[in-house]
Amino acid sequence: MDVDALLGPTRSPGTPEVRAILATTLFGSLTRGGTSGPLGNANDAALLARLRDWADCVLVGAGTVRAEGYGYCPTPIAVATTSLRLDPASTLFDGAVLILCPDASLHDATLAPRRDQLRAAGADIVGTGSGSAAEILRALRARGHARVSCEGGPSLYSALLAEDLVDVLHVTVDPSVSGEDGPAGVGYRGQLRRFALEEARADEDSMLFCRYRRLRGGAAD
Known part of the structure; x- marks a missing residue:
C-alpha cells in the first residue's frame, strides 16, 4: 500500500x-477488548x-496514552489531560512531551506532586485556559506546531x-x-x-x- x-x-x-x-469495525466500534490495537x-x-x-506534533488524550501503552515517539507528543495522571517512568518521556491542561489543573495545589514528577521526567506543562479544543490548538501553534495529527x-x-x-x-x-x-x-x-x-x-x-x-x-x- x-x-x-x-x-x-x-x-x-x-x-x-x-x-x-x-x-x-464494520459497525463503528473504535476498540476491541478495550483498545484499538x-x-x-x-x-x-x-x-x-x-x-x-x-x-509537527501528535495530539492525544491521556486516557488513550494509558489504555494503549504509549511509549517513545520521535515526533513530539502533546497529551491533553485534566488529571495529569500519567506515569513519569514511561518511555513516553524518552521523547519530547508537552502536557496540555486547563489552567485550573495547572494551578491546583493538590496536583502539584504530579506536576513536579512530570516536569522531572522532562515534560513541558502548559495551561490551555478552559481546556477547549481551540485553546489546545492555540497552545500548540504558539510553540510552532502547525501540523497536528490527532490519535x-x-x-x-x-x-x-x-x-x-x-x-x-x-x-x-x-x-x-x-x-x-x-x-x-x-x-x-x-x-x-x-x-x-x-x-x-x-x-x-x-x-x-x-x-x-x-x-x-x-x-x-
Whole structure:
C-alpha cells in the first residue's frame, strides 16, 4: 500500500492543518477488548507512522496514552489531560512531551506532586485556559506546531469536531465484528459536520482506507 497516496495532498510546512486518524469495525466500534490495537493491520500502522512523520506534533488524550501503552515517539507528543495522571517512568518521556491542561489543573495545589514528577521526567506543562479544543490548538501553534495529527481518544475527537477544527479525517474500516467490540462511535453531541471523500483504497485484507476532507460552504476546504 502506498502510504503517501493515503496521506494525500498536504498544506505547505508552517500552514496550520489538523488531521485525525482512527480505525473502526464494520459497525463503528473504535476498540476491541478495550483498545484499538486489534483493529487495522500493517498498512494501517504504516499510515499512522507516516502521519507522525508529517506532523509537527501528535495530539492525544491521556486516557488513550494509558489504555494503549504509549511509549517513545520521535515526533513530539502533546497529551491533553485534566488529571495529569500519567506515569513519569514511561518511555513516553524518552521523547519530547508537552502536557496540555486547563489552567485550573495547572494551578491546583493538590496536583502539584504530579506536576513536579512530570516536569522531572522532562515534560513541558502548559495551561490551555478552559481546556477547549481551540485553546489546545492555540497552545500548540504558539510553540510552532502547525501540523497536528490527532490519535484520539473519542472525547478529543468529539471536542475537535464540535469546534469544526478537523481538516482531514483518515478512517480505516476493519472488515470484522467481535463480541469484544466496544460501544460504537465517539459519543459526538455537536452539530452536523460533513466531510467529502477524497480517497478510498482497499488492501489484500479488505481493509478500507478512506480519507475525508472537511466541507465548508458546500465545498471541500
